Amino acid sequence: MLTRTLTDNAELAALEPWHANEFATHVHNARAHLSPWLPWALTVVDTETAAMFLQRYADEQAKGNGRILGIWLDGKLVGGTLFRVWDSRTGMCEVGVWLAPDAVGHGLVTKAVGAMLDWAIGVRGMSRVEWRTVPDNTRSIATAQRLGFTREGVLRQAFPHQGIRHDVEVWSLLASEWRQS
Ligand SMILES: CC(C)(COP(=O)(O)OP(=O)(O)OC[C@H]1O[C@@H](n2cnc3c(N)ncnc32)[C@H](O)[C@@H]1OP(=O)(O)O)[C@@H](O)C(=O)NCCC(=O)NCCS
Structure with missing residues (x-):
């Protein structure tokens, strides 16, 4: 079970299909902030689509x-982290993050991803964790850097989103580079 107290008033815990209503409200309120970067912020539009999105992750989790995971601040869902890609065979995964605008700037995602890395590398034995972002997403890049990820290169025009083909930066962290927190 991957749950962690992040601060006195913030907790990282599983975000499950039964949270669909809360997740839909959270995405609705944060849509303008999230949708330039995250396609699912445009497709999660109500409780039903939120449940479908969360069920996909529940199914993947059931398969290992x-x-x-969600981040709750004072009991309110304000963001989360996810393993968008997970391949036990090759020991590689990709982590993704988001926060509501009013939760940005407090280190919540840095702490949450620290817990994800402890678990992925320390418990599950992953060898390599990827972080992918468009070059304009300076806050995402700053978080990757803060966590010790290394920029590897650019997948040119690899991300079609809202009518534009964006470049994608690939950052990675190797197990040998991660110090357990
Ligand atoms: C990407 C995103 C999650 C980053 O949020 P964030 O709050 O900047 O991320 P962090 O958790 O790393 O917090 C770092 C900020 O908290 C501050 N901070 C405070 N206490 C801190 C601590 N203990 N540890 C680290 N940072 C701390 C840092 O100084 C920094 O703020 P600053 O940039 O104003 O100096 C957020 O901008 C977001 O949700 N964007 C929209 C969705 C998105 O782009 N997702 C990623 C797609 S690739």
């Missing part, structure tokens, strides 16, 4: 693959 990806999973999604």
Whole structure:
């Protein structure tokens, strides 16, 4: 079980299909902030689509693959982290993150991803964790850097989103580079 107290008033815990209503409300309120970067912020539009999105992660988790976690601040869902890609065979996964705008700037995602890395590397034995972002997403890049990820290169125009083909930066962290927190 991957749950962790992040601060006095913030907790990282499983985000499950039964949270669909809460998740839909959270995405609705944060849509303008999230949708420039995250395609699912445009497709999760109500409780039903939120449940479908969370069920996909629940199914992957049941197979031992990806999973999604929420960050609750003072009991309110304000963001989360997920393993968008998980491949036990090759020991590689990709982590993703998001926060509501009013939760940005407090280190919540840095702490949450620290817990994800402890678990992925320390418990599940993953060798390599990827972080992918468009070059304009300076906050995402700053978080990757803060956590010790290394920029590897650019997948040119690899991300079609809202009518534009965006470049994608690939950052990675190797197990040998991660110090357990
Ligand atoms: C990407 C995103 C999650 C980053 O949020 P964030 O709050 O900047 O991330 P962190 O958890 O790393 O917090 C770092 C900030 O908290 C501050 N901070 C405070 N206490 C801290 C601590 N103990 N540890 C680390 N940072 C701390 C840092 O100084 C920094 O703020 P600053 O940039 O204003 O100096 C957020 O911008 C977001 O949700 N964006 C929209 C969705 C998105 O782009 N997702 C990623 C797609 S690739």
